[in-house]
Amino acid sequence: MSELKNCMLPDELLYHVDFNVWIHKNGDGTIDIGMTDIAQSLAGNIIHCRPKKVGRSVKTGKSIATVESGKWVGPVKTPFAGEIVAANNDVEIDATILNRSPYKQGWIVRIQPSNFDEDGSDLVSGKDAISGFETYMAEKEISECVHCEGFEG
């Protein structure tokens, strides 16, 4: 687990810095997507998360879920196209999971990618992810990550 200004970034994940999301490749060809620690810090106390329905096709850069905090709302964008094959009902019932455990319990949807080799070129990991997020945080004037519900991974 790497750390950047109190923001946790697990080393085993791939990241899309601009979309502020992580992805995890499952062994069966599907891919999980979720919000990063930085994204949950930006949102503040999350009160609603509405993942898109299973069976929907999504294009690169389009929304896979709507996330709402007190006064903020925003989409969670997918870095690759595909079909949603599973959605995490737990985050729909208790959206604070996204604050508490953005990487483990807080996966949002599972996608069967249609053209990952091409779409996935913007994904980074390791040092590239750290330096990318460092620039991102400076641009957005984020001094550090805040774990309003604690951090459970």
Added chain:
Amino acid sequence: MSIYKDAKYQDVPYEKKQKLFQEVKEDMRWESVMYGCYECGICVAACPSARFYDFSPRVFAQVMGREDIDTFYELLNDSVWDCSQCFSCTRCPRQNNPGAIITIMREVAVNHGLSSAKKALQAYSRIIYKIMSTGTQVAPDMLQPDFFPDWGPDVKDVSENLDVWRRAVPPETMHTTELAWDVSEKTRLELYMIWKLTGNLEMIENIDEGIFMILEEVMEELLEEHGYDIDDFENVLED
């Protein structure tokens, strides 16, 4: 040259500033909001924002009256967002309406997708989303400890038991937590059509791509569920 020593937008071409200034003056409301200022300061004395920020409604009346293009552009990117739009300033003895001048200026800033406008509105994205998707601006569940620290420790208890608190409100249409009151799907669809047909959706796309994306997807899904064709809006309005 701007009246401000620390002017931030000196590098912006004068022609661009002038174009936006002209757009404010060409607004149909302009002639009924600006008659000339004799600097009595009544608007500043009445202005709640002036008590808390380095903000003055009088500056708006003076700068616009003098056609000071450079200072106008500074105001358009900065002070324009400090106004609370309460219109206390309408007690002007010359019938100037600095609040309305600011309304027009904000619209010009938003229509042109100025980055200062994007930044100013960023924190209110859910309010914009609510009003555009439901017509209700404030939702009870906006009462969260991190957004309303000024409510003190009570806000935590209120936020955790919102449904109970809301049931204490007599009308059933207000037993809502995500919206100020219950809004019918027909109202939501009509609203969406209004935003779409009047060009407001495009304006939102300029200012916050995220809200635009969500709004479009949520509402188009709702239309689809009801079997409406997006181009056939008359059906929605007649049903």
